[in-house]
Amino acid sequence: MEVALARVVPTLPTAPPGRRLAYEPKFDGHRLLIFRLVDTVRMQARSGRIVTRAFPDLEAAARPLPPGTVLDGEVVVWAGGRTDFAAVQKRAFAASESRAGRLARELPASYAAFDLLAIGAEDLRPLPYEQRRARLMALLEPLGPPLQAVPMTTDPELAATWYEALPEIGVEGLVIKDLDQPYRPGRHWRKLRHSExxxxxxxxxxxxxxxxxxxxxxxxxxxxxxxxxxxxxxxxxxxxxxxxxxxxxxxxxxxxxxxxxxxxxxxxxxxxxxxxxxxxxxxxxxxxxxxxxxxxxxxx
Missing domain, CATH: 2.40.50 (OB fold (Dihydrolipoamide Acetyltransferase, E2P))
Structure with missing residues (x-):
């Protein structure tokens, strides 16, 4: 499945009259789609590579999801209160099942889900982001970590506060989405970073x-x-x-x-x-x- 992407913008966007925007922290992790199939879990990286074996902890966490669920999000590893990009790449490129299991114990992964693309036999991608977000929250809230929804706000002032404060924990920017936007491949989202x-x-x-x-x-x-x-x-x-x-x-x-x-x-x-x-x-x-x-x- 091709994923939605974001284009870089120089300043924090605000919504024009009659429209609303959503603001999310931008985690520098490993982009991952989770497919809960009828009898198994499959995980796909942005390139299309299947990486299920690299994340046995997330595979186990995804098993309680209803069959037909498809999540889009970012894998992160936390170390010392900050996200650790090098650690998550060690996880993603584990070359053997035994190494993947050992790294899962040493560097446990968290999954920051930012979209729900399907559930059961229902394709949610044509729905507005606001509806997909509500369905995502209802799905993940009973489960808790390591599967959790990324924070989101529609308040541009709070988003600006996040933008200034979150670099302390390794979050270097924001992703901005239209609340009425469907999910489709291509750079239809926007992202604001402190630095390139x-x-x-x-x-x-x-x-x-x-x-x-x-x-x-x-x-x-x-x-x-x-x-x-x-x-x-x-x-x-x-x-x-x-x-x-x-x-x-x-x-x-x-x-x-x-x-x-x-x-x-x-x-x-x-x-x-x-x-x-x-x-x-x-x-x-x-x-x-x-x-x-x-x-x-x-x-x-």
């Missing part, structure tokens, strides 16, 4: 392993790697010792995976364990998107 600087998880290197020319990165809200712009000399030096400490993937892939670079070319990269986080600046234009690595994130 974001954290990204390193999943591979382009070129020599210890002196890479570029990195394969996973950005918040997506699981399809992208190739960064060429690394600066300073960033390459900073990455050297960190990459040296990472084990090589076992077994090594028979064929190197590829990802798109900033001009849409397929570039091969060497996979590495998703244990490094970098700060990036992601800039989109009409022709392409460039992801520039600013620095390596050093764990506290």
């Amino acid at each position: 600087a974001r954290d990204a998880v390193v999943v591979g290197v382009v070129g020599p392993r210890l002196r890479p020319r570029a990195l394969a990165l996973v950005l918040p809200g997506d699981d399809a790697p992208v190739i960064s712009a060429p690394l600066s000399t300073g960033v390459r030096a900073q990455l050297g010792s960190a990459l040296r400490d990472l084990p090589d993937p076992q077994p090594p892939p028979a064929e190197l995976p590829t990802a798109l670079d900033r001009v849409g070319a397929e570039i091969a990269y060497r996979p590495i364990a998703p244990d490094l986080t970098v700060e990036v600046r992601h800039e989109s234009t009409v022709r392409h998107a460039a992801t520039t690595v600013m620095r390596l994130r050093i764990p506290d």
